[in-house]
């Protein structure tokens with residue numbers, strides 16, 4: 202995961218491509234990409250879903266993503282949305298940090314508080330039987346995030362891991378009971 206300045210759009214990196222590859226065969230009616238950045242994941246979801254919504258708190262990112270994704274909303278996580286999604290994806294800002302200097306990557310202590318807030322919001326808009334697919338890392342305490350997803354009513358498994366030089370990328374697949 203690379204560091205980008207707050208006014209930039211996150212440039213797709215290894216984490217983006219790993220999650221893009223993992224979700225490419227998912228199908229359904231409604232999909233949501235939280236923290237869409239450049240729109241890379243939302244664009245991929247548009248191949249197999251009837252309607253894709255992308256959110257981000259960075260308007261510069263949405264300005265970019267809107268070239269590829271029709272339904273862009275500037276809001277925190279999924280806070281503006283109703284519970285109707287078959288699939289919610291998010292490449293989480295997972296890096297452990299003391300402060301939030303870069304909203305694209307900084308997750309605060311253990312890489313847990315910002316992802317927890319996003320997951321709590323996301324968990325409310327997944328319909329029963331639907332899924333959240335989330336990308337985090339061995340740099341973060343993803344066991345805590347896994348426990349949180351269970352407490353939100355999801356069955357959780359590690360969908361995939363990928364070794365990079367200094368971390369394992371981790372995909373959490375969370376199915377709503």
Ligand SMILES: C[S@@+](CC[C@H](N)C(=O)[O-])C[C@H]1O[C@@H](n2cnc3c(N)ncnc32)[C@H](O)[C@@H]1O
Nearest residue numbers: 211213217236237238257258259277278292305
């Ligand atoms: C690691 S980047 C991922 C961007 C893109 N999805 C990708 O995979 O390349 C995380 C994105 O989440 C956005 N973000 C951070 N906190 C957010 C929040 N609370 N609600 C919505 N988006 C948020 C950032 O602006 C950034 O675009």
